Every structure is written in C-alpha cells, then in structure tokens.
Amino acid sequence: MAGLLEGKRLLITGVITDSSIAFHAAKIAQEEGATVVLTGFGRMSLVERIAARLPETPPVLELDVTQQEHLDGLADAVGSHVDGLDGVLHSIAYAPPSCLGEDFLDAPWDDVATAVHVSAYxxxxxxxxxxxxxxxxxxxxxxDFDARMAWPAYNWMGVAKAALESTTRYLARELGPKGIRVNLVAAGPLGTMAAKSIPGFTMLRDAWGERAPLGWDTSDATPVARSVCALLSDWLPATTGSMVWVDGGVHALGM
Structure with missing residues (x-):
C-alpha cells in the first residue's frame, strides 16, 4: 500500500535536534513515501548529524529567513536536489530574551521587530x-501556539504568533488561486529545545496534561507530526487559511 505522502517532495525547515517537531515530521514523511530536503540555521554540523538519524539521510541546506540572499537562492538550492516541491513546513520561530518572560512593557522595539520578522513575516x-x-x-x-489568548510569560512571542495566524489567512487568499493551501498546526507544549527556553514552560507543561480531555504527553511529538503530514498530503484538498489544534483538546475548554 502506498504511503500517505508517496511521491511528494517536501521542504522541511527548523530541525534543531531530534526532539524538534520538524524532525518528527520529516521522519513520518519519509516513512509515508516523501522525498525530504531539510534546512537549518546556525549550527549546521549539528543539523547534519541530526539529519543522519532519519530513515534516509536528506540533503541539508542553510537558510536564514531574515537574509534576502538566502531566500533568493533557495529555489535553486532546493532545485538541485528535487525537481519541484509539493509541500513546505515552516517550523521557525525566535524571540530575544526581553520578549519572553521579561516585563511585557519593557521589551524594546528592535527585539519585538526581530520576533515578528523571524516568527511571522x-x-x-x-x-x-x-x-x-x-x-x-x-x-x-x-x-503555531494558539495566540487567541495571553499566555503567562509568552508575551511578545504570543503577539508574533498572532501575526503568524493572520499572515496565514492572507497567504491563503493570495496563493489559493495558484492551488496552494496554507494552514497552521497549533501544538500543545512539547519538550523541544525551543520550548525549554521559555520561562515558565515547566508549569505550563505540567498543567496541560491534567486539563486535556484526551491527555497530553509532552515527550511525544508524534501526534503533532502526523497532523502536519496530513496537511501536507492530498487528504485535505479544500482546507486553507485554517488552524488545526493538536493539543489534547485544551483549546476547547474554559477555565
């Protein structure tokens, strides 16, 4: 039986460690028949070592999404490994320390601008x-991490995620006529390197499993990765501009 992503060519960004959501999405995508190209930023030797842990070692490209020359050369770089793309995973976010856990009112614009640029634009x-x-x-x-409400310590990253959600809707409008769907997966808290850098993450993580109707395992990114792969497949052909919550059901509850 053919896999869900048989024959698909995917670009997956944001692999940092093997706990990254992007890593798990790449793993499941390969298991489901996709050809994967990865991008990383910064410690590229680490990204290459992590890539070697996938079922098939994919090409790894460096991509800094704030550098126009990287973006301008991306199509040619990816095109040297695959003859086109069927899907892209954007798993990129960053906010300076002043924007996470510090006083919301004190974060300077330059830091906020960085958070919005990297995480939304x-x-x-x-x-x-x-x-x-x-x-x-x-x-x-x-x-995504559901930006409909103000989370403790999330601060300007929450604002950036709200911008990401809005950007998704506008991209869905612009790219729909080209046959391109644009959606978000809003994941519950997972024990990724990025999450562990958020002040107060432990408290949020510990409470999540108690509140989630379906329960929630912060050490298991598989449910999130499977949902990503479902959206990258042909099985949701009329879904765009949407946010799919994969959080055990916490988003649906009141206090």
Missing part, C-alpha cells in the same frame, strides 16, 4: 521563495 518570505518550485500547487504548513 518569514512565513510569507518562505512561501514567496518556494513559489518557483510549487508550480503544481501544494501545501504550506506552519507551526
């Missing part, structure tokens, strides 16, 4: 950079 940048390879349409998926 980059979804548009990545989509535009990949357009030459998405000639047959496809699916762009971004990673």
């Amino acid at each position: 980059s979804l548009k940048s990545l989509a535009v950079a990949c357009l030459p390879l998405l000639k047959g349409g496809g699916s762009i998926v971004g990673m």
Whole structure:
C-alpha cells in the first residue's frame, strides 16, 4: 500500500535536534513515501548529524529567513536536489530574551521587530521563495501556539504568533488561486529545545496534561507530526487559511 505522502517532495525547515517537531515530521514523511530536503540555521554540523538519524539521510541546506540572499537562492538550492516541491513546513520561530518572560512593557522595539520578522513575516518570505518550485500547487504548513489568548510569560512571542495566524489567512487568499493551501498546526507544549527556553514552560507543561480531555504527553511529538503530514498530503484538498489544534483538546475548554 502506498504511503500517505508517496511521491511528494517536501521542504522541511527548523530541525534543531531530534526532539524538534520538524524532525518528527520529516521522519513520518519519509516513512509515508516523501522525498525530504531539510534546512537549518546556525549550527549546521549539528543539523547534519541530526539529519543522519532519519530513515534516509536528506540533503541539508542553510537558510536564514531574515537574509534576502538566502531566500533568493533557495529555489535553486532546493532545485538541485528535487525537481519541484509539493509541500513546505515552516517550523521557525525566535524571540530575544526581553520578549519572553521579561516585563511585557519593557521589551524594546528592535527585539519585538526581530520576533515578528523571524516568527511571522518569514512565513510569507518562505512561501514567496518556494513559489518557483510549487508550480503544481501544494501545501504550506506552519507551526503555531494558539495566540487567541495571553499566555503567562509568552508575551511578545504570543503577539508574533498572532501575526503568524493572520499572515496565514492572507497567504491563503493570495496563493489559493495558484492551488496552494496554507494552514497552521497549533501544538500543545512539547519538550523541544525551543520550548525549554521559555520561562515558565515547566508549569505550563505540567498543567496541560491534567486539563486535556484526551491527555497530553509532552515527550511525544508524534501526534503533532502526523497532523502536519496530513496537511501536507492530498487528504485535505479544500482546507486553507485554517488552524488545526493538536493539543489534547485544551483549546476547547474554559477555565
């Protein structure tokens, strides 16, 4: 039986360690028949070592989404490994320390601008950079943490995620006529390197499993990765501009 992503060509960004959501999405995508190209930023030797732990070692490209020259060269770099793309996972976010856990009122604009640029505007940048390879349409998926409410300590990253959610809707409008769907997966807290850098994460993590109707295992990214792969597949052909919650059901509850 063919896999869910048999024959699909995917670009997956944001692999840092093997606990990364992007790593698990790449693993399941390969198991489901996809050809994967990864991007990383910064410690590229580490990303390459992590990539070697996948079922098949994929090509790894360096991508800084704030550098226009990286974006301008992305299609050619990816195109040297695959003859096009069917899907893209945007799993990129960053906020300076002043924007996470510090006084919300004290964060300087330069730091806030960095958070919004890397965590929200980059979804548009990545989509535009990949357009030459998405000639047959496809699916762009971004990673979110539900920004409908103010979370403790999340502060300006929460604002950036709200911008990401809005960006998704506008991209869905612009890219729909090209046959490209744009959606988000809003994951519950997981024990990724990025999450562990958030002040107060432990308290949030410990409370989540108690509140989730389905329960929640912060050490298991598989449910989130499977949902990402479902959106990258052909099985949700009329879904765009949407946010899929994969959080055990916490988003549906009141206090």
